[in-house]
Amino acid sequence: MPAKRRPRRPADDSLAANLRFFAILMIAAILLRSLVAAPFSIPSESMLPRLLVGDYLFVAKWPYGWSRHSFPFSLAPIDGRIGGAVPARGDVIVFKTPGDNRTDYIKRLIGLPGDQVQIRGGRLILNGEPVPKLRVADFLDPVSPNSPCRPVPGLRIRLARAADGGAVCRYPRYRETLPGGRSYDVLDIGTTPADDTPVFVVPEDHYxxxxxxxxxxADSRFPAEPGGGIGYVPAENLVGRAMVTFFSTDGSAGWLMPWTWPGATRWNRIGEGF
Structure with missing residues (x-):
């Protein structure tokens, strides 16, 4: 006599449905983060004045196509890049630093393959031509836990007072304009060894x-090493193009004290595009 099949309990069906739902949700989230856009946070001052420590931004994955570094832990078995367009000078890009092929950095693209790049007296020279550099109003960064003012003898950084009486850090700011007319602001706070470099010739498939x-x-002016310079960045190391700032905090809030969050939020930075 055949054994009777034990009827499935509603609880079993519910558990299986929930597991399927969460599995699909996880796969969808991984694909969205890998193929469309991903969040990144800013941990350093290297991109002042455009990006502050405590900024959070979405990075678009599709403009340059996809490589193994587009996926979590760079696990995708992809050789080179698939699809996408060539980056443009002036793009703000997140990439895996060649020093370890693991750490995310964010910098501005200056030189394309074949370009000759040099810094001379703090001035950017691109293919033998000085890039226009115009002095504009100082950049005033409100002092906060995420933006401490660190004046150093010999550098042009000043602790000052804003019109509202708050403490600000004052930096000399300049406007650079690349060939093609794309402009952005840079800081030049003094004379350093990196203000004068040899001529760099960007190799094929590198930036x-x-x-x-x-x-x-610490950027392409310095040799690639973990935690330091980046040298020339291979095309496959590009992760995506900065798209929009979706949140920013000055670091003064306590995560377990929600009532402090609104005062720490830099509301005027939310929604800034690139």
Whole structure:
């Protein structure tokens, strides 16, 4: 006599349905983060004045196509890049630093393959031509836990007072304009060894990237090493293009004290595009 099948309990069906739902949700989240857009936070001052410590931004994955570094832990078995367009000079890009192919950095693209890049007297020289650099109003950064003012003898950084009486850090600011007319602001806070470099010739399938805070940025002017410079960045290391700032905090709030969150939020930075 055949054994009777034990009827499935409603609880079993419910558990299986919930597991399927969460599995689908997890897969969808991984694909969204890998193929469309992902959040990143800013941990350093290397991209002042455009990006502050405590900024959170979405990075678009599709503009440059996809590589193994587009996926969590770089686990995708992809050789080179799939789809996408060539980055443009002036793009703000998140990439895996060649020093360890693991750490995310964010810098501005300055040199394309074949370009000749040099810094001479703090001035960017691109393919033998000085890039226009115009002095504009100082950048005033309100002093906060995420933006402490660190004046150093010999550098042009000043602790000052804003019109409302609050403490601000004052930096000399300049406007650079790349060939093609794309403009952005940079900081030049003094004379450093990186203000004068040899001529860099960008290899094929590589890029030359720099921080906007020129004297406090470990970038393509320095050899690639973990936690330091980045050298030339391979095309496959590009993760995505900065798209929009969706949140920013000055670091003065306590995570377990929700009533302090509104006062720490930099509301005027939310929604800023690139």
């Amino acid at each position: 030359f990237l720099m921080g906007d805070n020129r004297d406090r940025s």
